[in-house]
Amino acid sequence: MIRGIEMKLTDIATAGLPNIRAELGLETPLQTQMRQMQQGQILGQQFRGLLAPIATLAQGIAGNIPSVVDNTRKGLMSLGVTGLETQGEIFDKALSYYDGTPQSKARVVQELTRINPDFGSVMAGRMQKAENENRLANLQMANLQGQIDARDKAQELAETEALAEQTQIEAKRLSLNKFIDMAGLEPEEVAAFKSAVNAGDFDAEGGLQALLPLIDTTDELKVVGNAVKNMTTGEWDMPPAMNSEGDLLVAVDSKTYDPPSIARYRAAYNAATTVDEKKEAANLLLPREAGYSYVQVTKMIDGVEKEVYVNIPSTGQAIRDAQTELAAVNSRNRTINRQAKAALTKTREIREQVESGEASVGTAGSLLFTIVPGSEQWTLATSIDTVKAVLGITALGDARNGYATGASGFGQLTEKELKVLTDQIAALEIGMNQEDFLRNLTLIEDAMQEAADRSAIELEYNQFIGLEELPDVVRAEDF
Numbered sequence: 001m002i003r004g005i006e007m008k009l010t011d012i013a014t015a016g017l018p019n020i021r022a023e024l025g026l027e028t029p030l031q032t033q034m035r036q037m038q039q040g041q042i043l044g045q046q047f048r049g050l051l052a053p054i055a056t057l058a059q060g061i062a063g064n065i066p067s068v069v070d071n072t073r074k075g076l077m078s079l080g081v082t083g084l085e086t087q088g089e090i091f092d093k094a095l096s097y098y099d100g101t102p103q104s105k106a107r108v109v110q111e112l113t114r115i116n117p118d119f120g121s122v123m124a125g126r127m128q129k130a131e132n133e134n135r136l137a138n139l140q141m142a143n144l145q146g147q148i149d150a151r152d153k154a155q156e157l158a159e160t161e162a163l164a165e166q167t168q169i170e171a172k173r174l175s176l177n178k179f180i181d182m183a184g185l186e187p188e189e190v191a192a193f194k195s196a197v198n199a200g201d202f203d204a205e206g207g208l209q210a211l212l213p214l215i216d217t218t219d220e221l222k223v224v225g226n227a228v229k230n231m232t233t234g235e236w237d238m239p240p241a242m243n244s245e246g247d248l249l250v251a252v253d254s255k256t257y258d259p260p261s262i263a264r265y266r267a268a269y270n271a272a273t274t275v276d277e278k279k280e281a282a283n284l285l286l287p288r289e290a291g292y293s294y295v296q297v298t299k300m301i302d303g304v305e306k307e308v309y310v311n312i313p314s315t316g317q318a319i320r321d322a323q324t325e326l327a328a329v330n331s332r333n334r335t336i337n338r339q340a341k342a343a344l345t346k347t348r349e350i351r352e353q354v355e356s357g358e359a360s361v362g363t364a365g366s367l368l369f370t371i372v373p374g375s376e377q378w379t380l381a382t383s384i385d386t387v388k389a390v391l392g393i394t395a396l397g398d399a400r401n402g403y404a405t406g407a408s409g410f411g412q413l414t415e416k417e418l419k420v421l422t423d424q425i426a427a428l429e430i431g432m433n434q435e436d437f438l439r440n441l442t443l444i445e446d447a448m449q450e451a452a453d454r455s456a457i458e459l460e461y462n463q464f465i466g467l468e469e470l471p472d473v474v475r476a477e478d479f
Contacts, residue, residue, distance in 0.1 A: 017098055017108065018126035024119055026088045036066035090115050173197050175226055176211060179238055183215045222287045224257070225250060233301055234308040235283045246278030252285065258294055261286035261309070286311070291318030297467060310466040326464045333455040340452035347445045354434060354441075 021028060027035065043065055047054075077084050085093075094111035098104045105127060113120025176197045180190055193215070196202065202211050209223045221237065222229045227250075228238040241249040252262055261284055268281035286294055286309055293314035298305055313319040462468040 017095060017105070018123070018130050020119075020122050020126050021088070021091065023122055023126075024091070024116075026091055027086075028088075032070075032088070036070060039066040040064060087115065091119065094119075169200075169203055172203065172207060172226065175238065176202055176208060179208070179211070179228060180215070182237055185215065222289075224285075224287045229285075229287055231311065232308070234306070239279070239282055240285070242279065242282065244275070246272070246275040246282075248282065254288070256288060258286040258288045261294065291315040295467065299469065312465045312467060322465055323461065326459060326461060329464070330458055333457060333459075337452055337455035340448045340455060343448045344445065344452060347441055347448065351438065351441055351445075354438065 073084050091112070094108055094115060097107045097111060109120050109124045109127070111120075112123050177194050180193045180197070183190075185193070193211070197211070202208070204210075208226060208228070212221060212223055212228070220230060220232050222231055225240065226238070227236055227240040229235075230237045243249060252265065254262065257265075265281050265284040268284055269278055272278040272281055289311060291313060292311045294309040294311055296307055297310050299308050300306075301308070313322045457471050459470075460468070463470055
């Protein structure tokens with residue numbers, strides 16, 4: 001038991017050294033023990049011819065002689081007698097100098113060489129081989145670990161990028177939904193636009209630019225990145241990203257913003273002493289548009305005079321384009337004015353016929369005589385058909401959509417007006433009772449009178465580009 005423990009301790013002490021005992025022909029402690037037992041058995045066999053009790057005793061004594069001799073040797077060594085060590089013991093003593101350091105390895109080789117040059121040579125060779133193998137194993141392990149680390153890093157990067165992309169998409173959708181809430185739309189329109197946004201229809205680059213024309217048909221709003229500038233008020237409906245301190249988180253460069261406006265912004269920002277003043281300074285930034293420049297003018301906004309910057313054509317090509325569009329707007333106004341006046345003439349004739357009693361509505365007879373040429377009912381039905389032809393859905397759609405240049409004219413109808421008016425025109429039938437008939441007729445007359453008034457405007461260039469106020473009869477959504 002004790003020897004077994006000693007063997008393990010020896011193994012632990014020399015764990016960093018190559019095991020060359022067998023190569024040198026040296027016994028391990030266990031091999032020594034087994035050899036002594038075998039020698040004892042051989043000695044004991046010499047007494048097999050004696051009487052049984054004596055043979056047993058003699059064999060027992062003889063079997064212990066090798067270990068007794070070895071213990072005697074060890075006892076003498078403990079008393080200081082030298083020269084009795086076996087080569088295995090001398091080898092173990094040399095190994096005892098090893099403590100895991102390179103210096104102790106060198107000493108072990110020196111001590112073994114002193115015992116036997118072959119011992120030192122074999123140990124040095126085995127140490128070098130073991131060191132080379134360890135170095136190769138470490139390189140392989142490092143390479144494997146590097147591959148694992150690279151794979152883990154790539155996976156982590158991919159997950160991070162995917163998370164960042166999803167976060168950006170969610171932030172973009174939140175921003176677009178906020179813009180929709182601010183657009184002043186009807187509840188059903190808000191729901192429809194938000195449904196499209198949340199379904200990912202506007203996730204792509206330029207999603208806000210794609211959404212804006214569907215909501216704002218007046219060119220009042222300008223998109224800058226993920227921000228929206230209200231060109232009428234001069235303020236950001238959706239400001240550029242900024243932190244809680246009022247510092248912009250986007251680049252302020254002359255490719256995106258009007259250079260003079262950048263100078264005004266920086267001056268205001270540097271002079272700001274509060275977060276609100278820093279945020280207010282951002283309103284001075286103006287979107288840059290090729291061929292255009294800003295001029296400061298005074299305008300009435302919500303009943304208050306305010307200094308705002310108007311983006312006007314500044315290059316020859318931009319000025320020519322604006323003049324061409326103005327000519328188209330004025331031409332379209334004249335066309336709409338003629339249509340509206342023609343419709344008004346007919347609606348007044350219809351009203352006069354019904355109110356004077358020349359023609360009746362809402363009775364079986366009124367319907368019957370519409371097929372009799374020359375009758376008052378036939379004339380009334382013809383007049384109604386004429387109004388429908390002039391103000392038919394197709395014509396109204398044309399008035400709304402305008403020319404290819406986008407010049408729809410100031411007599412154009414809003415989407416709400418278009419829907420109400422087409423419903424009223426479709427319902428204008430002789431079979432209606434007189435009260436409902438005249439009520440529908442009045443609504444049509446009012447709409448056409450307003451269209452005629454608006455389309456009577458002949459805009460001048462400075463009004464069209466925003467340097468001068470528009471006539472009062474022109475609505476903001478018309479321009």
